Amino acid sequence: MELTHTIYKMYAIVEINGQQFKAEAGRKLFVHHIQDVEDGATVEFNKVLLIDNEGTISVGTPTIENAKIVCEVVSKLVKGDKVLVFHKKRRKGYSKLNGHRQQFTELTIKEVIA
Numbered sequence: 001m002e003l004t005h006t007i008y009k010m011y012a013i014v015e016i017n018g019q020q021f022k023a024e025a026g027r028k029l030f031v032h033h034i035q036d037v038e039d040g041a042t043v044e045f046n047k048v049l050l051i052d053n054e055g056t057i058s059v060g061t062p063t064i065e066n067a068k069i070v071c072e073v074v075s076k077l078v079k080g081d082k083v084l085v086f087h088k089k090r091r092k093g094y095s096k097l098n099g100h101r102q103q104f105t106e107l108t109i110k111e112v113i114a
Contacts, residue, residue, distance in 0.1 A: 010054065012112045014069045015047040023069045023109050030078065033103040037073050043107065045069045051114045058114075067114050071107040078104045 011024045017032040037043060048067035051058050058064060080102040088095040 010112055010114070011052050012048050012067065012069060012114070013050040014045050015049060016045055020049065023112055025109055025111050027109050028074070029071070029107045029109065030080075030104040031107060032105070033077065034073075034105045037076050037105065039073055039076055041073045042110070043071045043073060045071065048114075051112070053114055064114070067112075069112055070110045072110055074106040074108050076105055078106050080104055 009024055011022055014021055014023045016029075017034065019032065021029055021031070023029070034043070046063070046068040048064045048069065049060050049062065051064060051067060060067075083100050083102075085098045085100065086095070087098075
């Protein structure tokens, strides 16, 4: 019987603009549009809910003190796919078509500080 060793990476669960993301160093995230940032700027988020450091898990109540995520803004405005919303009432001559494109900010995670 051969034992395999699992290689752990440090990751965190962070809340950004009301949504939760899994943050690992080097990973790209598309979050809801962040106002007042420029391309290449460094942004820090300190609402860290959980940290897994090589198998040691620490959960915040509700957040972890002195923990933060350091990110770099790759593109401040990226448009998502177009979503079409179609309403129709049969036999009434009523139909309405509405489209929506969500705006995102693309981030690259530099490091997870715990």
